[in-house]
Amino acid sequence: MEDYRRYLNPQVLNKISRLDLKARLVVEGYIAGLHRSPYRGVSQEFAAHREYVPGDDLRHLDWKVFGRSDRLYVKQYEQETNLICYLLLDVSESMSYGSTTVNKLEYSRYLAAALSFLMVQQQDAVGLVLFDRQVRKTIPARSSTPHLNLILKELSEAQPTLKTDFKAISDDVTTHLAQKGLVIVISDLFDEPERILSGLERIRAKGQEVIVFNILDEYEVRFPFERMTRFEGMEEYPQLFADPRTLRNEYLKTLEDFLSRIRRGCLAERIDYVRISTDQMLDVALTAYLAKRERL
Amino acid sequence: MSFVSPAYLWLLLAGALPVIIHLLNRQRYQTVRWAAMEFLLAASHKNRRRIQMENLLLLLLRVAIVLGLAFTFARPYLKKPVLNALTAPDTHLVIAIDNSYSMGYRDGSATIFEQVKDVARKLIDTLRVDRGDRLTLMTLSEYPETLINDVSLHITQAKKRVDELALTDYATNIMKTLALADDIASKSTASRTVIYLVTDNQKTGYKHAEAATATAKSELKIIEVGSAGRANHQVTRIYPLNQSGLILTGQSVAFQVESTNYGNKDIVTAVNFIADGIKQGGSSVNIGAGRTVSLAFNHSFTEPGPHWVRAEIEKDNLVIDDSRIYALDIKDSIKTLIINGEPSAEPFEDEVVFLRYALSPQPETPNSNISPYALNIINGQEFISTEQLPLNNTDVMIIANLEFIPPGKLRQIEEWLNKGGGLLIFLGDKVDRTAYNDLFAKGLLPAELVEVAGNNTDTVRFDRIDFTHPALTFFGSVKEKLRSLLIQKYYSVKSAEGSRVLMSYGDTANSPAVIEKPVGKGRPSAAPKPPSYAVPKLRSGEGQELWNGEGWLILVTTSADAEWNKMPAKPSYVMLIDQLCRYLASSSSLVARDLLPAQTITLPAGEAGNFLMATPKSGTVALQAPNYKDTADVGLYTLERLTADRMTKEKLSYFGVNPEPAEGDLRRIAPDELRKILNRPFELVNANAGLTDDALASGGQIPPLSHLWKYLIYLVLISLVLELVLAQRFGRFA
Incomplete structure (x- = not known):
């Protein structure tokens, strides 16, 4: 039997070309490792009967009740109460950095695809917003397989472009969020922390639950360079010629300050903050999502 | 500063290696497109100055390590104990320079006295004014003399004084000099006192050894100059073979002339007998190694009054003892x-x-x-x-x-x-x-x-x-x-x-x-004995009245x-x-007129008139005191008296001042014997056996504190540890 769990490894996943297949493999691999099913409400369990009103889908009529009592009742199922979830994926230039074959954007794609697949599987509606300094693409939340395919297509076509401006796009995004639901932000968050936090605040203000997946490359976290290096800045930053060893401590400190500030900001807003390095297995993100989903 | 292995100094060029490596490293860089640039720029901006300083510090440390290693291999040491200024206590050097007549021995073109002065100058050079060093400069002879005993040290003056120092006709007396040097050293307030005896180290210089058994605190270093097997022959004594000492005109007197060969080989030499400046006779004589040979020369004086005779042997490398004078009075009746x-x-x-x-x-x-x-x-x-x-x-x-x-x-x-x-x-x-x-x-x-x-x-x-x-x-x-x-x-x-x-x-x-x-x-x-090999008691004292x-x-x-x-x-x-x-x-003719240098001539008591003394080197001097003490020079002294009209001079007496014969025995004392005589710790250094400048500083070897390589090793090790610690700390551990 094929060990699906290995598809949780981004490096393995990278070898598979189709994103839909990747997403399925991730989820299957993830679920194969769990002892009980995580699906909730996705079962076709009967919940209650209600009287038929014109417009109801005739497929849901309980013909057995009609045969016994000649009255039209419609069977009601739990899945109708499912969640509306938006994935906010950062496609700025900085996301294109990767010390290995899987860069941050690629990793984020897998993550987004896997989450979308998982959501659609359990009848949750999933929408997608691609952004950099502005919203690049918005797909409204739906919970159908064709919709999933659309999302996966958009994900695979997403290209890194400009600098991130999370605050700017948060205004745009909130207009789409009519219902209460879940917003999952997938980004390296390389922007000013005030702008990021204020953007997140606005989304929270709309009554949305938020999970932030902070995607970082392993090299960004460890800064393991030894040789003299010319660092060419992405997102319009200038280049820097330096001995990385002289800068490592200070760089790591600056980065840690930044990250901890974001984390504290998230904590204050009761936002789930999950820092993920691109060398980590994808199940970290899925577990974080499912834990959150359970609480909703 | 000198080096034991100066060839290794080429390694100093390796000091450029860290700089070259640094520059090469700058050339060989990688290019990375970097996302988290704002953090990197912030870090760089914040630390630019510190990083530059750290880089410079590390570079200097690495250069210092390489240079230090190169120096260590070359094993440097200091000619002058410069380090002593920091670590060693102030030193009082008591330098006794042998200026006895045996130092006049010609060793090649110069006398060994020049070598002694050379050594003394080098010793003076080791002194440090800034450390508060002191110097006592004295002569080493039968009559040691303090030349400089200064609290404030003037190296130039001291060396000038050495330059001016002249040979004397005295014998060597090391124990007497050492006693004086010990006395000076014991009064010194310096933390360390070192007595240097710069001498030809003759065995005969250690006479009256039993008199001096010092328990001195000062270090003693004896620097031997001159080659070891120096030959010398001399006229050891000349005296009349006459029992009463009374010699009359016309009387034939036999003068006994003893000649000694202190060398290792037999020699054939001529011995001449001169009376009143005129050669009277001569004889060729074979003197065995280490032997003394006596010859008799008969002579009769025709004129009454003061006379002198001299015996001469062929001149060798030490000229002063190649003749002796005997002065006497002749009576006609x-x-x-x-x-x-x-x-x-x-x-x-x-x-x-x-x-x-x-x-x-x-x-x-x-x-x-x-x-x-x-x-x-x-x-x-x-x-x-x-x-x-x-x-x-x-x-x-x-x-x-x-x-x-x-x-x-x-x-x-x-x-x-x-x-x-x-x-x-x-x-x-x-x-x-x-x-x-x-x-x-x-x-x-x-x-x-x-x-x-x-x-x-x-x-x-x-x-x-x-x-x-x-x-x-x-x-x-x-x-x-x-x-x-x-x-x-x-x-x-x-x-x-x-x-x-x-x-x-x-x-x-x-x-x-x-x-x-x-x-x-x-x-x-008894009639005075002629001076013998062992110095007679009569002559041993200073200022003995011989008239x-x-x-x-x-x-x-x-x-x-x-x-x-x-x-x-x-x-x-x-x-x-x-x-x-x-x-x-014979009372008046028995006056001992065969003196050793620096012995005093007492003038006849009660004699009226003005006395004059014609000296061998200082011309004629008028005498006021009843004693004449300036008999430092070997030679013939003539005592004269001005007549009442002060027009003519009347010769009263001759005096022959002769070198002490024992001093002509140039044989060195054996170290074992020396140890026994001195009965105290000392260091014996031979100036001819490759005495370097540095050997002088502490005698025979490079002073421990001047060996720099040990300190360099420590320095390099400390630098290495420091480099590691700093590189780690600066995040540049590679």
């Missing part, structure tokens, strides 16, 4: 004044008739070759009536059976005695015992007269004869001759303390017959004629009188 206490017209009744014939068989022809005596006989009456006794022209005075000496005459005689006269007193029946005992009380008689002993019938002979006395040594080989003399009457006497009994009578009491007493300080009881102008007095307790004895009947009588008179007359 022994001027004898006889006071006749009992004159008589009868030839055999006269008191002094036998004396006269004994001394001068032909009184009518004085100064004939038969007798050296020139007699002047005065009767007792005349003696009393004469105002002034003719003592100035008298060598010996004989008083025979004189009743008493009037006080005026006594004063004249006493004065004359003090100038070196010799007085012979015979007793007899005329003698006033009380008057003579007054003389005894005044110290002018060797014995107190008690009573007349004996009778005309019985005779006694001389007994207990002191043949060691110079006046009687003549009889040593014919002892019975003296014992053949018969005596009937004599004064029994009680000899005073300090008197010497030459002969006694063979009576029961052994009454003294001939008694001698020095007047004033007297003179040596012993004081006289002697001999009392014969029987009569001069045949009245109390039958002596004149025997030929021995003539010999006895002659020997006694010669002995007494």
